[in-house]
Amino acid sequence: MKPKKMLIWLNWFYFLEINQYELYKRQQQESKDDYIKKVLDKFATIEKEHAKKIKKEITNLGGTPTKMGNGLGRLLGSTAGSLTSLTGTVNLFRINLTLERRAIKDYRRLIKYTDSKKLQKLLWSNLIEEDLHHSWFAHQKEELQDQIKSQHNITES
Numbered sequence: 001m002k003p004k005k006m007l008i009w010l011n012w013f014y015f016l017e018i019n020q021y022e023l024y025k026r027q028q029q030e031s032k033d034d035y036i037k038k039v040l041d042k043f044a045t046i047e048k049e050h051a052k053k054i055k056k057e058i059t060n061l062g063g064t065p066t067k068m069g070n071g072l073g074r075l076l077g078s079t080a081g082s083l084t085s086l087t088g089t090v091n092l093f094r095i096n097l098t099l100e101r102r103a104i105k106d107y108r109r110l111i112k113y114t115d116s117k118k119l120q121k122l123l124w125s126n127l128i129e130e131d132l133h134h135s136w137f138a139h140q141k142e143e144l145q146d147q148i149k150s151q152h153n154i155t156e157s
């Protein structure tokens with residue numbers, strides 16, 4: 001892959017990672033649940049690490065990391081409802097799942113397109129962590145949906 005095309009790819013990941021970092025950080029601040037707060041904080045740290053590693057790759061290739069990312073996290077975090085209710089949390093986790101899925105899909109694509117073993121190693125490492133995030137959000141969303149259902153059942157009976 002030509003360096004110019006690679007830089008476009010890497011800048012896309014940088015954008016995605018920065019936004020995921022901002023999104024989870026914001027959600028962490030808004031959440032009232034201690035466990036969810038801790039997990040989101042941990043995830044935000046991991047996304048920040050991903051962004052850092054991608055940034056390094058960009059500079060190594062002689063590129064400049066574009067900071068166009070700022071804002072999406074804030075926008076998604078504020079328009080989708082707050083983390084103070086179970087339903088709000090489920091909705092936010094849906095957005096997180098979409099972003100994680102997108103990252104997984106694109107990391108897989110770039111791994112195929114690059115011949116650099118070093119870069120592939122980095123991409124795999126990020127991809128596996130996105131996979132773990134995705135699993136956690138998916139599982140947690142189901143748990144919360146069950147809780148919502150049982151609350152409805154209690155109020156109905």
Ligand SMILES: [Fe+2]
Nearest residue numbers: 017047050130
């Ligand atoms: Fe990430």
Ligand SMILES: [Fe+2]
Nearest residue numbers: 100129130133
């Ligand atoms: Fe992630």
